[in-house]
Amino acid sequence: MTANIRYKSRIPVKTEDSTEEKQYVGFATLPNQVHRKSVKKGFDFTLMVAGESGMGKSTLVNSLFLTDLYKDRKLLNAEERINQTVEIIKHTVDIEEKGVKLKLTIVDTPGFGDAVNNNECWKPITDYIDQQFEQYFRDESGLNRKNIQDNRVHCCLYFIPPFGHGLRPVDVEFMKALHEKVNIIPLIAKADCLTPNEIKKLKDRIREEIDKFGIKVYQFPECDSDEDEEFKQLDKELKECTPFAVIGSNTVVEARGQRVRGRLYPWGIVEVENQSHCDFVKLRNMLIRSHMHDLKDVTCDVHYENYRAQCIQEMTSKLAQDNRMESPIPILPLSTPDVETEKLIKMKDEEVWRIIFRRPQNQTQEE
Amino acid sequence: MSESAKPHPPSSQAKGEKSHAGEFGYVGIDAILEQMRRKAMKQGFELNIMVVGQSGLGKSTLMNTLFKSKVSRKSAQPNPEERIPKTIEIKSISHDIEEKGVRMKLTVIDTPGFGDHINNENCWQPIMKFINDQYEAYLQEEININRKKRIPDSRVHCCIYFIPPTGHCLRPLDVEFMRRLSKVVNIVPVIAKADTLTLEERDFFKQKIREELRANEIDVYPQKEFDEDAEDRMINDKIREMIPFAVVGSDQEYQVNGKRILGRKTKWGTIEVENIAHCEFAYLRDLLIRTHMQNIKDITSSIHFETYRVRRLNESNGLPHHHLEV
Numbered sequence: 001m002t003a004n005i006r007y008k009s010r011i012p013v014k015t016e017d018s019t020e021e022k023q024y025v026g027f028a029t030l031p032n033q034v035h036r037k038s039v040k041k042g043f044d045f046t047l048m049v050a051g052e053s054g055m056g057k058s059t060l061v062n063s064l065f066l067t068d069l070y071k072d073r074k075l076l077n078a079e080e081r082i083n084q085t086v087e088i089i090k091h092t093v094d095i096e097e098k099g100v101k102l103k104l105t106i107v108d109t110p111g112f113g114d115a116v117n118n119n120e121c122w123k124p125i126t127d128y129i130d131q132q133f134e135q136y137f138r139d140e141s142g143l144n145r146k147n148i149q150d151n152r153v154h155c156c157l158y159f160i161p162p163f164g165h166g167l168r169p170v171d172v173e174f175m176k177a178l179h180e181k182v183n184i185i186p187l188i189a190k191a192d193c194l195t196p197n198e199i200k201k202l203k204d205r206i207r208e209e210i211d212k213f214g215i216k217v218y219q220f221p222e223c224d225s226d227e228d229e230e231f232k233q234l235d236k237e238l239k240e241c242t243p244f245a246v247i248g249s250n251t252v253v254e255a256r257g258q259r260v261r262g263r264l265y266p267w268g269i270v271e272v273e274n275q276s277h278c279d280f281v282k283l284r285n286m287l288i289r290s291h292m293h294d295l296k297d298v299t300c301d302v303h304y305e306n307y308r309a310q311c312i313q314e315m316t317s318k319l320a321q322d323n324r325m326e327s328p329i330p331i332l333p334l335s336t337p338d339v340e341t342e343k344l345i346k347m348k349d350e351e352v353w354r355i356i357f358r359r360p361q362n363q364t365q366e367e
Numbered sequence: 368m369s370e371s372a373k374p375h376p377p378s379s380q381a382k383g384e385k386s387h388a389g390e391f392g393y394v395g396i397d398a399i400l401e402q403m404r405r406k407a408m409k410q411g412f413e414l415n416i417m418v419v420g421q422s423g424l425g426k427s428t429l430m431n432t433l434f435k436s437k438v439s440r441k442s443a444q445p446n447p448e449e450r451i452p453k454t455i456e457i458k459s460i461s462h463d464i465e466e467k468g469v470r471m472k473l474t475v476i477d478t479p480g481f482g483d484h485i486n487n488e489n490c491w492q493p494i495m496k497f498i499n500d501q502y503e504a505y506l507q508e509e510i511n512i513n514r515k516k517r518i519p520d521s522r523v524h525c526c527i528y529f530i531p532p533t534g535h536c537l538r539p540l541d542v543e544f545m546r547r548l549s550k551v552v553n554i555v556p557v558i559a560k561a562d563t564l565t566l567e568e569r570d571f572f573k574q575k576i577r578e579e580l581r582a583n584e585i586d587v588y589p590q591k592e593f594d595e596d597a598e599d600r601m602i603n604d605k606i607r608e609m610i611p612f613a614v615v616g617s618d619q620e621y622q623v624n625g626k627r628i629l630g631r632k633t634k635w636g637t638i639e640v641e642n643i644a645h646c647e648f649a650y651l652r653d654l655l656i657r658t659h660m661q662n663i664k665d666i667t668s669s670i671h672f673e674t675y676r677v678r679r680l681n682e683s684n685g686l687p688h689h690h691l692e693v
Contacts, residue, residue, distance in 0.1 A: 025435050026657040028467035031404045033661035100397040143677050289395040293402035312512050
C-alpha cells in the first residue's frame with residue numbers, strides 16, 4: 001500500500017548574497033503575487049456607528065472617508081421620534097484610491113438611545129449582527145462558495161457623549177451586550193466642548209469604568225519585538241490615547257493660511273486634522289491605515305468563530321433533545337480545554353460529522 | 368458666527384495642498400495592502416508540490432535545481448537505495464526555506480514506483496487517494512466546532528508530471544494518468560531530460576503532445592476555463608503555447624565564460640540549465656515560483672477543493688436546509 005513518511009529537516013538557503021544571484025530562487029515575489037490579486041479583487045469593510053442622535057456620527061463618517069453619505073437624510077423632530085424604534089440602515093459606497101478599491105458599508109443605527117424608555121434598545125443591533133453571522137455561516141456551509149458576500153460587521157464605533165462624567169448605564173449595557181459579537185471602539189464625541197484637562201479626566205474615568213465593568217473593547221495587537229522603535233512608540237501612544245476624543249467636520253475653513261477641515265467659532269478655529277486639537281487623525285490612521293486588516297481578522301477568527309461554535313452546539317443539543325439521547329450535551333467552555341473537555345469536544349465533533357455527513361466519522365469514503 | 372463656505376465635501380481624488388497632518392483629500396485605504404503583506408510575511412507561506420514519473424527521469428534533481436537546495440527525498444536519506452518499490456509509495460518531505468524575509472514551508476511529495484512495473488494498471492490510484500485524503504483532512508478541519516485559526520494546508524497544489532523524451536508522442540500511461548488527475552489537481556507536464564532532443568525534435572514532440580492533450584480533453588495548468596480576465600488570458604495563452612516545458616536539471620556547477628552556472632558537461636558542450644536557448648527550465652521556474660505560485664494555490668483551494676467538497680456533501684445528501692445553488 002502507500003506509506004506516508006514525513007522527513008522534517010531545516011536546510012538553510014544562502015540568502016542575501018548579493019554577489020551570488022544564482023542562489024536566488026524567486027519565491028520572495030509571493031507577497032507581490034498575493035498583493036496583485038487583492039488589488040484586482042478589491043476589499044470590503046463594514047463599519048457600524050452607534051450612539052444617540054446628535055453625537056456627530058454622520059459627520060465623523062463623512063470626515064473619515066471623505067464622502068457624503070447622508071445627502072438625503074431627513075432629521076425627525078421630537079414628536080416624530082417618540083414612537084420610533086431603533087432602525088438599522090446601511091449605506092454602501094465604493095471608494096478607490098491609488099488603484100485600491102474598497103467597498104465600504106456603513107451601518108447606521110438611528111433611534112438608538114433616543115426614546116424615553118431605552119430598555120434593550122440594543123436588541124435590534126445585536127440581532128442584526130447575529131443575522132449577518134448566520135448568513136455567513138449558511139453561505140460557508142453551503143455548496144456554492146465562490147462568491148460569498150461578507151456582510152459581517154467588522155467594527156463598531158460607539159459614541160459616548162462628552163457632557164457626562166463617564167459611562168452612563170445605557171453605555172455600559174450596550175457595550176456589554178455587544179463586546180463579544182463585534183470589535184467595539186469607544187469614542188468621546190464632540191470633543192470640542194472640553195478643555196484638554198477635562199478630556200484627560202474623562203478618558204481616565206472611562207478607562208477605569210471599562211475595566212470595572214469588564215467590557216472587552218477592541219484591543220490593539222501587541223507589537224512584534226522586531227518592529228522598529230518608531231513604530232513601537234506610535235503604538236504605545238495609540239494605546240494610551242483611548243478612548244479617542246474626536247471632532248468631525250464637513251466644512252472647509254481657512255486657518256493659518258491653509259484650507260483645512262474644521263469648525264469656525266468666534267473664539268477660534270478647531271481643526272479636525274490637528275493632533276493637538278483632537279484624536280481624529282489617530283482614529284483615522286488606526287481604523288484605516290494600520291488596523292483595518294486586523295479588525296477584519298479578529299471579526300473572522302474570534303467573534304465569528306464564537307458565534308459558529310455556539311450555533312453548532314445549539315443545533316446538536318436540539319437534535320439531542322429530539323432524539324432523546326441519554327446524556328444532555330453540556331455547553332463547552334471556549335478556553336483551552338482539559339482532558340475531560342477534550343473528550344467532550346471529540347464527541348461533539350463526531351456529532352457534527354454525523355449530522356452533516358449522515359454517517360459516522362471514521363467510516364472512510366471509497367474512491 | 369459664520370461659516371466660511373457651504374458644506375464642501377472634498378473629493379477623494381483631490382490631491383491639493385498638504386495640510387500639516389497629511390495630504391488633503393487622502394483617506395489612506397491603500398495602506399491595507401501593507402497591512403496584509405505584513406501579516407503574510409509573519410505567517411509565512413506553504414507550498415506542496417508532487418512529482419510523478421518513472422524512475423530515472425530526473426525528478427529529484429529537478430526539484431533540487433528549482434529550489435537551489437537539496438530538498439528532494441534522495442537528499443534527505445543518507446544512503447538512498449536505488450530499488451524499485453513493489454508498490455507505489457508516497458513520500459513527503461518538508462523543508463522550511465526563507466528568502467528575503469519571506470518564509471515558506473515547502474513540501475515535496477515523491478511517488479517512487481510509479482510507472483516502473485511490468486503491469487502498471489491502476490498505478491494512479493494510490494496517488495489519487497493521497498490527493499483526496501489531503502482534501503478530506505482539510506475538510507474535516509473546516510467542519511470542526513473549534514477550528515484552528517490557520518488550518519494547516521497539506522493539499523497538493525501542483526503535480527509535475529515527467530514525460531520521457533521519446534520524441535514521438537504520449538504513451539497510454541501518460542494519457543491515462545493525466546486524464547484522471549487533471550480533474551483533481553493542477554498538472555504541469557514537463558519533458559524530462561530534454562537534452563536528448565534537438566530543437567526540431569523538441570518542437571515536434573511538444574506539438575504532438577499538445578494535440579494529444581487536446582484530443583483527450585486533458586486540461587493541464589494553466590486551465591483555459593479559469594482565466595479570470597483578458598490580461599490573464601493573454602499571459603496564460605503564451606504559456607499554453609509553450610507547454611510542456613522541456614527541462615534539464617542539474618545540481619553541478621561549471622565555469623562558462625567566466626561565470627559559474629548550473630549545467631551538464633558533455634564532450635560536445637556544456638548544457639546550461641538556466642539558459643533559455645538551451646532548455647526551458649527558466650520558464651518552468653518562473654511559472655511555478657515567480658509568477659503563478661499564488662494562482663496555483665488559489666485554483667487548488669477555490670476550485671479543486673470546492674469540487675471535492677461539493678461532491679462529498681452531495682454524497683451524504685447535504686445539509687437539510689441547503690439546496691444546490693448554480
